[in-house]
Every structure is written in structure tokens, then in C-alpha cells.
Amino acid sequence: MSHNRHEHLPGQHIARHRHDQHQMLYVSAGVLAVRTDHGAWVAGARRAVWTPAHTWHEHRVYGHTTVHTLDFPTESAPLSDDRPTVIAVPPLLRELLIASTEPGLTAPELGRLRAVINDRLRRADVTPLQLPRARDARLVHVCRLVLDDLSRPRTVAWLAREAGISERHLGRLFRDEFKSTYPQWRTSARVFQAMIDLTSGATVTETAHRCGWSTTSAFVDVFTRVMGQTPGTYRSRGTDDGPTA
Structure with a gap:
């Protein structure tokens, strides 16, 4: 081993x-x-x-x-x-x-x-924090549209039109492939990217904007609930915290 x-x-x-x-x-x-x-x-x-x-x-x-x-x-x-x-x-x-x-x-x-x-x-x-990989070509396209610019709040209706399918069908694709709703998946995607941005040196406010939260306080609330620590704490540990043992 x-x-x-x-x-x-x-x-x-x-x-x-x-x-x-x-x-x-x-x-x-x-x-x-x-x-x-x-x-x-x-x-x-x-x-x-x-x-x-x-x-x-x-x-x-x-x-x-x-x-x-x-x-x-x-x-x-x-x-x-x-x-x-x-x-x-x-x-x-x-x-x-x-x-x-x-x-x-x-x-x-x-x-x-x-x-x-x-x-x-x-x-x-x-x-549970992960970004599952889409297999259906329409869902791949939808996910890419969201991930390419998380700062823009893409609605299910807009994404369905872009994919050429109904909102109900798009919702079914998310449930069948990801076992989650579109808002749940997007939250995971935003927190996923926020972890990367914070570690790369972005401030909490910059990260909130880049990842699509309307206010910094809303970002802090969601990130803390998912990660068990505030974005500020995560940022300081991610950039400065090294091995202690």
C-alpha cells in the first residue's frame, strides 16, 4: 500500500x-x-x-x-x-x-x-456535493449553458427553449440523470465553483457575484449550510492552511 x-x-x-x-x-x-x-x-x-x-x-x-x-x-x-x-x-x-x-x-x-x-x-x-456528468445530449447542452456563466440566473423556461424541449421534459431529464431538480443541481454547481474561486484568491463578494447570488449574505447562507463553514473561513483555510501533523 x-x-x-x-x-x-x-x-x-x-x-x-x-x-x-x-x-x-x-x-x-x-x-x-x-x-x-x-x-x-x-x-x-x-x-x-x-x-x-x-x-x-x-x-x-x-x-x-x-x-x-x-x-x-x-x-x-x-x-x-x-x-x-x-x-x-x-x-x-x-x-x-x-x-x-x-x-x-x-x-x-x-x-x-x-x-x-x-x-x-x-x-x-x-x-453529496458533486456535479454528475450528463449523458443525454440535450442535458449536456443545458448544463454547459449554465456552467459557462453562473452569474446569469438561467430559468428552466429559457433553458428548455434553448434545448428545444418542454419544461416538463427538461425537469424529467434532471430527475432521471441527476436524481435532483434543476435548482438543486445549480446550487451544487455554484458552491462547487465557489470553492474553486475562494481558494484561488477571490473575495467573498467577488465569488458571490461570479456564481450568481443576488447578495453576498445569500451566498454566505447557502455556502455555510452546504459546507458547514462560512466562505470567509473556507477561503482563509484554503489559501493558508497547511499540514499540521
Whole structure:
């Protein structure tokens, strides 16, 4: 089982690849967007991404980023092996993940750390923040229209006209493919982008405008509800918070 710690520069892209073992990817500073055939996820200081073995994926770095990766054998996976998953990272798990990638660990030390990590992962809370990948060509087009400019509040009626289908049909596409409504998906898309913008140095007010909130206070309310911390706190941790263990 390998364990590694890497420093990445803003904007760096790790090309599409896959592993023979399961992988846990944790980011103690900065943000890493993980994209697979299933969709896109954001790994940050409060969330880690679990990628099952043989899953094709690629990464893009936002901000100066410290990445910790741990491999897990396929025969003893502590999490689901059918698709990528985002898990919440509480303080204890955070310190364990960071400590397990320290250089110079002996095999007994690493074994003890990994045993506790496995126990905590089996109890981990799975978090829903992700951007699923559309398959229907009309839904792909609609999602691209929204994501290309999140500052503009696209309505279902406008999107349906652009896609050449009815509002009811568009709503059905969102439910069938994403298991959510259009407003729910758009909220995830805006928070997803906000995490990237905040880590890249944008202010809370700038991020609120870029991601389509009418007021900064509305952005703060939604971001805090989804992420469990205010945008200001997330921004300071994402740009300054490094490994502590």
C-alpha cells in the first residue's frame, strides 16, 4: 500500500489515468477538482475523494495545493468500490491522513495509522456535493449553458427553449440523470465553483457575484449550510492552511 504527499502549483493538470488499487485523495491546503466518467467532485480541507480501482479520472489544481494520497487493496476496501465517493473529513481523520503520508514512517507506525484510518473511513459521512456528468445530449447542452456563466440566473423556461424541449421534459431529464431538480443541481454547481474561486484568491463578494447570488449574505447562507463553514473561513483555510501533523 503506497502513501504519498505532493505539492502542486495553481492550474496544474494531472492527465486522465487510473489505478489498480482504490485510492483516497485528501487535500490539506488548496482545492483539487476530480473528474471521472461519473461526474466531478471537489477535494478540500473538509472533504476527501474516494476513487475505486480502475476508475478513469483526472485532476485540476486550484491554488497552491498539498495533496495526500493513500492506496487501499481491492480485497479489503473500507468504502464502496462501485463509484467515486466524497466523504466528510473531521479533525481526527484529517490528522491521521496527513500523518500517514509523512516521510520516514516505519512499517509498524504506518500499519497502526492505517488501521485507525480504516476504522474511521467505515464510519465516515458520505457528502453529496458533486456535479454528475450528463449523458443525454440535450442535458449536456443545458448544463454547459449554465456552467459557462453562473452569474446569469438561467430559468428552466429559457433553458428548455434553448434545448428545444418542454419544461416538463427538461425537469424529467434532471430527475432521471441527476436524481435532483434543476435548482438543486445549480446550487451544487455554484458552491462547487465557489470553492474553486475562494481558494484561488477571490473575495467573498467577488465569488458571490461570479456564481450568481443576488447578495453576498445569500451566498454566505447557502455556502455555510452546504459546507458547514462560512466562505470567509473556507477561503482563509484554503489559501493558508497547511499540514499540521
